[in-house]
Amino acid sequence: MHVDKQSCGLGPDSEYVELAVEVFAMLAEATRVRIILALRNAGEMSVNHLAEAVDKSAAGVSQHLAKLRMARMVSTRREGTTVYYRLTDEHASDLVIDAVKQAEHVLGQQPRPHIEQASI
Template sequence: MPARDTTSPAPGAHLRDPDSARLAEARDVFALLADTTRLHMLWLLAREESDVGSLAERCAASRTAVSQHLAKLRLAGLVDTRRDGRHVYYSLRDGHLRRLVLEALSHADHRVSGQAPHD
């Protein structure tokens, strides 16, 4: 098996070295992902947009807690909203976050299940 080239960025990755502002922004995103309810909500939103009631039911959390988590995610610019009559639907703002959440949970799945990691 050939050695993995760790000097080249991943496909689609930005080429610039991270400065302190970018490192702080990434740290803040990871901090928001560090809550299991928020992470579960983001995983659900990576699959499809949803409203507060559906997220609360699927995360087994109260509507109040889900609303507060969504407010934090919205304030951080990680989720968008779409109004349809009296309903507000939430979705992930971009594909970067979608891939980050899915990769984090895929990594966790490998660790929990004991499956060998892959590139």
């Protein structure tokens, strides 16, 4: 099992550690997290709809989307003059969901499954 972790980049000496840090840095902004959650729920949205969903200006959301697109976390589809954004895959969404779950645990709002399972 240890060999499998090393081969897929999960060891502490992995070549992917620095890139993983860049992913976390990309997600270390509340508006981007909100955008990812909105896209996770809606599937696909235009800049204006995303701006409404995250309660930010369309110009600001557009700048965040450009960064997320450069990081390959979102992709686009054009229909006429409207550009629709969607998550490229589930990985960014999974990271955000895990971070929200961790925040819930820290605040004590959710039971800690690993503790409950240990006492069963």
